[in-house]
Amino acid sequence: MGSAATGLTFRDATDADVDALVVLIESAYRGDSSRVGWTTEADILDGQRTDPEGVLRVIKSPDSRLLMVESDGAVVACCQLEHRGDHAYFGMFAVSPALQGGGLGKVIIAEAERMARESWGAREMHMTVISVRDDLIAWYERRGYRRTGRMTPFPYGDERFGIPLRDDLRFELLVKELA
Template identity: 60%
Template sequence: MNIRIAQVGDVERLVDLVQSAYRGDASRAGWTTEADLLDGQRVDADMVRKAIENGVVLIDGDAAACCQLERRDGYAYFGMFAVDPTRQGQQRGRTMLAEAERYARDEWGAGEMRMTVIVQREDLIDWYVRRGYARTGEVSPFPYGDERFGKPRRDDLAFETLTKKLG
């Protein structure tokens, strides 16, 4: 898998990829769907452009997987992780996550990676735990009322922070 740093010219492809992995009927082809939890968009072009400008977005050569990294105070934040739902189960997610950890550690000197995951996504949390991430118990509210993050289908959504020390 050829992974590179995304450029502004990749924005629309990235929006399509992230949307297809998490929202709508197309997302149901994979296991990362949030279609039962949220309707609407997951990201928009402006959000992706800002991610590229304010951090690093990694994308594989055929735009089947991506993630976002941000430098934060004392750690790297991992987000906007998506794998084309028709290509999940091919090690693309594992490979992208490993490259994100390598990049944060080797290029930025980050000693820790953090992310937030919707608490109702136990299957996804378990996937991260199997890759060395620890649940912190730190929970933050879902941004209800901000449709840039989707239209909730339930009223109990929240995020849990996961963390991993980087070699």
């Protein structure tokens, strides 16, 4: 799919982008709108995925970049890059549900990896994925990420991250060499 990258612009998010980003992230992961795409978490989590405060925190953090991806002036995706010494953390990745499955995600993650390498000299990219999301983990594995088996607990009881619909949620660390 060579067309996915056509007309895409990447830029750092600003305070003025917070509301649009919250709408994008919620649409990609929560509620019926997210079911249009394949990355929905609607079957495992209710409530919110993020909030304006959470997005603003990432924008303001000196070690983080929140990248906005736009096509023809519309926000189509975003992702967070955080500098953590010799590696970068990739998070807050959302692609507009209507555009999922068209190759856009591949283009964005490749650009994020390039930026982490070039900006910070990062040798690895780290991310955490809810461990029951086999389809999503398989997608990352096809991009060169490997499962580590290293788990961290899901923040049950903290509704800023959503309201879990099952009791076996946890995050698994995925890692990719960038060298």
